[in-house]
Amino acid sequence: MSGAGPLQGLVVVELAQMLAAPLTGMLLADLGATVIKIEPPTGDATRRAGQEVNGLSSWWRLFGRNKYSVTIDLKKPKGRDLALRLIDDADVLIENMRPGKLEALGLGPAELHVRNRGLVILRVTGWGQSGPYKDRVAFGTQAEAMSGFAFGNGYPDGPPTLPTFPLADGVAGYLGAYGVMAAVWRRDRDPEKRGQVVDLSLFEALFGLLGPQATTFDQLGTVAMRQGNRSPVSVPRGIYRTRDDRWVAISCATEEIVARGFAAIGRPELIEDPRYSTRQARRERIDDVDEIMQDWIGRNDLQTVVSRFTEAQATVAPVYTIEDILQDPHFSARETVVEVDTTDIGPIKIQNVFPRFDETPGAVRWSGREVAGADNSEWLIERLKLTEEDFADLRNEGVV
């Protein structure tokens, strides 16, 4: 059973483009679910999104991995019928159209549940299925701005700062996979085996992990301001420049770790010094604290800094680029990055399946299909029992 993944037997149909919903689909496929991605006959827009490798988006190669690709034009009645037949046999439908669009295609939850009452339907949008902004166009950037993330990210003397990767989509993709499995588990225990609709919004997925800001504002009136690399909880905490022009991150979240950190830089006496012996005291002299750290770190090479802090059981980490990651022995020992074959450019490097299951770990079986409809034959002809002639007709009509 090893390699098969814990979700072997779960069948998922994905009607979704960039990026949160396809990430949920990828997580399910990584753990062994059968994920059938329906693309328009012209190919999913994600195939052309972002940086391309040999004419095919690297995002597609990642987020499309382990999924089957079937092409269907949902706007054509015959296409809708094919999609319905695939969904009839599925446990889960993942979609991220704007609210109402699925219904307009004749694929709304009410209709689907008449045919397949056990279907779990994950609906992913920027603003959710309800509320005054539900019809607004939204990408992750809007969620990053309105959840409170951007306001708190960056420097006090600079503007709010967005991430340079799709953070809101990423966290929503993770949360969506949880939502799907919670709904599937409940369905399986329900005497009537009923599926339900799970409404996942990017803004709430990100807001949900920003911490207790609603409570602290409500009770204390505080709004967390941008503070660069500093932290409200941990002093010292920052990114410092080493003598060999590398960056290193230090954080001291407990008093014990602070003492070890001061010992690591050869200043164990500081933890007894009333100017630095409590978090409150250090916070009041935070510029001094950062200067003490930067001074010692700036006189040592990265390797020395990491060794000294590690030996002292303090917390330290070099700031890595992907180039560093690919050379690191820990990433290597854990096979955090693996190789997977492609039909056009041979093996490529790609992240492994996370988290790790000791009995049924799942695997990267293939990367995003190079050709849209690569699995039409298996799913439309073999499973739905179209004849070759029917299929050729549908192709000529632009349905598949």
Next chain:
Amino acid sequence: MSGAGPLQGLVVVELAQMLAAPLTGMLLADLGATVIKIEPPTGDATRRAGQEVNGLSSWWRLFGRNKYSVTIDLKKPKGRDLALRLIDDADVLIENMRPGKLEALGLGPAELHVRNRGLVILRVTGWGQSGPYKDRVAFGTQAEAMSGFAFGNGYPDGPPTLPTFPLADGVAGYLGAYGVMAAVWRRDRDPEKRGQVVDLSLFEALFGLLGPQATTFDQLGTVAMRQGNRSPVSVPRGIYRTRDDRWVAISCATEEIVARGFAAIGRPELIEDPRYSTRQARRERIDDVDEIMQDWIGRNDLQTVVSRFTEAQATVAPVYTIEDILQDPHFSARETVVEVDTTDIGPIKIQNVFPRFDETPGAVRWSGREVAGADNSEWLIERLKLTEEDFADLRNEGVV
């Protein structure tokens, strides 16, 4: 069944402190699982972490919500025995001790699986259960530095930038909840009903959502540099200052949205101008593009900017603080923030349960227990059938 949550019937024991693993526990509890948090008799360290509200951490109030609190000293043999008896009846154990510590307490997976073969064990650590760094002390900061996140966050002329909230813990908490449910689902379908160990590391959880950087570096040799509010995919994309000194985020991920954005600022002709008509062209003149956007936005108030972009079906969002969030009609309509009662300070505001299930939505039933061991009576006396005298003895011995 409404309000009960899809995970009603799932029993989870949590042996975990700040922050990823307790977030997983919270997500499970939010959806109706019975989550029994075992604290040391002196109380969990999270009770004193970060900003306090009336002497109790706001993080605790959030991450402890919907959980039962039971106090047990695991280092005492009688304490271990109580924990084992609770775990015997559980579906899931969540723990985040350093690798080997659970085993040293006599609570390792091998021993637990002898007693309860169906137990799913989620193990959350900074570096995972294997590899050369597994014994290093690690908090989220180290994962944020070594996953590649920090290097890419911030400005090209500034240092790598860490988040000011526990991002790595947050994404790992989300991914852990998915991992738990995938393992539970597999166990339930396994003829032998076997649980397994799920190894979740903070660094891989975060690395897993940073995108296809391994592929692009491997194939193209590119390393994504910090670029402030700009994006490699979307031009224009940024945060701009309005006339009334607010910030607004704009992103234009597709050519259609770019055209609408230019129309929104009264410059529809730009999309026909060869200097701005393709993403490649705009990227080459990105300073000009940002200046054009900032110029118009700087001459208008936030309200006008948002209205104009929204009417044009372009993407726009004000940069919100938590204060803005609590006043916003969309957050309000969706009840993104709700009130929950406490025993010490009355009702407090707290985020709702995400995502939203239409049949069994779950609920915020209570916030983190104000008193450690608040549920000892229910779980130790009633469920484990300790007598009041036994319980009093255990209390005197410091076991509970």
